[in-house]
Amino acid sequence: MAEVSRRPPLLSILIALAGAAFFLVPLIATFNFSLRMTRGELSFAAYRSVFESDTFLSVLGFSTVASLMAIALGALIVVPTAYWVRLRLPHMRPLIEFLSLMPLIIPPVVLVFGYVRLYGTSSILPLTMTETGTNILLVIGYVVLSVPYMYRAVDNGMAAIDIATLTEAAESLGASRPRTIAFVIFPNIRSAIVSGAFLTFSISLGEFVITSLLNRPAFGPYLVQMGQDYAYQPAALAIMAFAFTWVCMVLMELFATRRPGQRLLQWRAPRTVEKAKS
Amino acid sequence: MSFLTLSGINKSFGANTVVRDFDLAVEPGEFVSFLGPSGCGKTTVLRMIAGFETPSGGTIRVGGADVTALPASRRKIGMVFQAYALFPNMSVRDNVAFGLRIAGMTRAQIDARVAEMLDLIALGHLADRYPYQLSGGQQQRVALARALAPRPNLLLLDEPLSALDAQIRTSLRDDIRRIQRELGITTVFVTHDQEEALSISDRVVVMYKGRADQIGTPAQIYNHPTTRFVAGFVGKLNTFDARVAGADSLAFGGQEFSGLRRAGLNAGVPLTVALRPEALSLHRRPGDELSLPGRVQHSSFLGSVIRAQVEVAGQSVSIDMFNRADAKLPVAGAPTEVWFTRDDVLVLPEVSP
Structure with a gap:
């Protein structure tokens, strides 16, 4: 028995290394490739070329605006729904949770064809006939895709603070429902909403299927087009998109783990918050 | 108001x-x-x-x-x-x-x-x-x-x-x-x-x-x-099935006791009688008037209290006695008498389930 415990977990290490290699090798290879646009030297020429393109900036701007609108709309739908379900319809939670998972089950291509059929030329609400209408459909599509993540983030945030009792505590102190939501509920789930927002942002920014089939000039289809037309720039774009997603994740982690009374970057501003015993 | x-x-x-x-x-x-x-x-x-x-x-x-x-x-x-x-x-x-x-x-x-x-x-x-x-x-x-x-x-x-x-x-x-x-x-x-x-x-x-x-x-x-x-929920309680035996007497635990309060019921009516563990003693105290014979099942020392389980008329009865320096733990298997006063007998209207 003692011999077994003394042996290093060789198999575990090998599996971890294989797993890491599976992710890291393509990433390193792509990064390396993206630096070789100028023959014979390593340079950021591909990145420069991407940033110099007007199309890049315009599609990135379009996608950013569409994603931000999806975040706002998603939060407006999900936060009151999750609050109300937890407060008044707790028996509906399994159903709502199931519904929130539907976008993961139904492929986006089915969703977008449904939209095109429902809101197409012969519809009473022909959204696809105008540019604004199509943009609205795009944002709605992004909202639908992000609902599983947004709902889960917000619902978990609410689970962590016992929304029902806090609401009752605020009401017994004289607060109306709107004041309760504004001063008690919202500040306590802000980090959950921010997490949901970052997830929504990273999903919708690079989204391809819905964007492409609605023919919108956004980042996802641009990335695919670049992949067909060029060699080095797509690699640079992939690396940038990857870095961007990671920045989103780090920000999410920072917001999600922050406690009240702490600064966002607390290691820069050390405060003596411990020594609770007195 | x-x-x-x-x-x-x-x-x-x-x-x-x-x-x-x-x-x-x-x-x-x-x-x-x-x-x-x-x-x-x-x-x-x-x-x-x-x-x-x-x-x-x-x-x-x-x-x-x-x-x-x-x-x-x-x-x-x-x-x-x-x-x-x-x-x-x-x-x-x-x-x-x-x-x-x-x-x-x-x-x-x-x-x-x-x-x-x-x-x-x-x-x-x-x-x-x-x-x-x-x-x-x-x-x-x-x-x-x-x-x-x-x-x-x-x-x-x-x-x-x-x-x-x-x-x-x-x-x-x-x-x-x-x-x-x-x-x-x-x-x-x-x-x-x-x-x-x-x-x-x-x-x-x-x-x-x-x-x-x-x-x-x-x-x-x-x-x-x-x-x-209420009797059962607040505090511990020993209960006995009882019935009205006469004008002022009740029968429980295989014996008949006179001088007990009972709210004008006819003979034979079933009742429940309850006794708190701290109202019972294995030693006759001043004022103890009534007793039931039993046999000690086991006893435990809890510091300020000595707790004994005694079998009385086929059921187990809990008894709490204050500890004194000279007190001895009741010995399991020993025959004994369980003492209490008339005032300690709680007569409850419902029959125990």
Whole structure:
């Protein structure tokens, strides 16, 4: 028995290394490739070329605006729904949770064809006939895709603070429902909403299927087009998109783990918050 | 004139009636506890007083005004919850100030009142802490200060001690009673812990299956339970099936005893007779008049108390005797007599199940 415990977990290490290699090798290879646009030297020429393109900036701007609108709309739908379900319809939670998972089950291509059929030329609400209408459909599509993540983030945030009792505590102190939501509920789930927002942002920014089939000039289809037309720039774009997603994740982690009374970057501003015993 | 009056309160959730025909009048400054097992409806009654549930029938009056249809936010009733329910995003100071801000008080008024409340709970030095930096007992004291800060008409405590460990529970219980007396605030306290209810209250309402089974002072509830449920729930109890034997005699435990109270029942009527473990002794004490023969099953030494199990008329009876330096543990298997007085015999109307 003692011999077994003394042996290093060789198999575990090998599996971890294989797993890491599976992710890291393509990433390193792509990064390396993206630096070789100028023959014979390593340079950021591909990145420069991407940033110099007007199309890049315009599609990135379009996608950013569409994603931000999806975040706002998603939060407006999900936060009151999750609050109300937890407060008044707790028996509906399994159903709502199931519904929130539907976008993961139904492929986006089915969703977008449904939209095109429902809101197409012969519809009473022909959204696809105008540019604004199509943009609205795009944002709605992004909202639908992000609902599983947004709902889960917000619902978990609410689970962590016992929304029902806090609401009752605020009401017994004289607060109306709107004041309760504004001063008690919202500040306590802000980090959950921010997490949901970052997830929504990273999903919708690079989204391809819905964007492409609605023919919108956004980042996802641009990335695919670049992949067909060029060699080095797509690699640079992939690396940038990857870095961007990671920045989103780090920000999410920072917001999600922050406690009240702490600064966002607390290691820069050390405060003596411990020594609770007195 | 009572301050809080509940008349004919009923509450059903669908087909499930959880509170039926509940009447209660609480005097100003009185401390009343609702005591009962889980599911007896005590918390539901409290939540109806607070305004978190609407009664299916009946009226609730506070200070003479009918509040039955008033939303919780306009009742001016302070509430303390089992789970503390402090606002996690606010410091201790801001938690206590919350109700005062809502009431629209000036900053100076708020600061003065918050300081006063933090003094009352002796936590002034923790004013800038956040709830997650406090222990459970400290959090519950802040919750108490927060509930009392806006000078509510009524204070409701929903099992406020249940989440705390034993030592803190006792000290916070004493704090609650002290503060309640100092402020003279009418208080309703919900608990499933009989020791808590008996030690802290002016009156206790023992609830069972949605009804008030008995309402009385702690001593009345313990010494003179009027139903079998109250007798069994409050304190430990040995019960015997009994029947009326004659004009003033009852038969139980294989013997007939005369001179016992029984409310004018005919001979042969089945009853339940109950004896508290501390009313019984294996040694005849001054005043002990009655006894039943038995055999010691086992005994245990609990420090201040010696607890014996004795088989009497085919059933096991619990006996608690004060420990003395010269006391010997009863020996298992030894025949013995179980002594008690006529006054110790509780005669209860219902037959034991």
